[in-house]
Amino acid sequence: MARTDNNSGRKKPNILITGTPGTGKTTMASALSEATQLRHINIGDLVKEKNLHDGWDEKFECYILNEDLVCDELEDLMEEGGNIVDYHGCDFFPERWFDRVVVLQTENSVLYDRLTRRGYSGTKLTNNIECEIFQVLLEEAKESYPEEIVFTMRSDTIEDVNNNVSSLSDWIRSWNTAA
């Protein structure tokens, strides 16, 4: 790939994997991490482990992530490069952190089944399905990052995961040789 892709000074790229809960971010990020030896950072897990939150949100049944604490925690690693960040949000990370932003997308009925299997029901289920229908994460990504680094990828089947991992691995490899 063209050298112009690599103007960050990082030896390895940082990739953000985002999308509605259940679209397969963690599945794909861990497969990609295994294939490329890049570091998988699951923001949800990190927030819990390091207490980077302001308590539990009863209504949305999730931790209230503290954006400043998360960004401070990650700054050095992100500057170093070679990270795959996995989170269902993207507007609070510094724009300069990422070389590529991948928005995973899943067909509604497939996503519905996955979230039901995960135990989601009622408003939580509906909110997430609507989030996918209205492409909330894609809009957020386009508003937060340069359009040329934002890509959508299908995540309906395991074959999709394999194809996505393979094309992203190629891109990461070409980044290494271009540096």
Ligand SMILES: Nc1ncnc2c1ncn2[C@@H]1O[C@H](COP(=O)(O)OP(=O)(O)O)[C@@H](O)[C@H]1O
């Ligand atoms: N592309 C895919 N095809 C089939 N099943 C998938 C796919 N992506 C994820 N899954 C399954 O869907 C569930 C949710 O995936 P997960 O990676 O935890 O999503 P997220 O991290 O985006 O919330 C898991 O049970 C996972 O095995």
Ligand SMILES: [Mg+2]
């Ligand atoms: Mg996940």
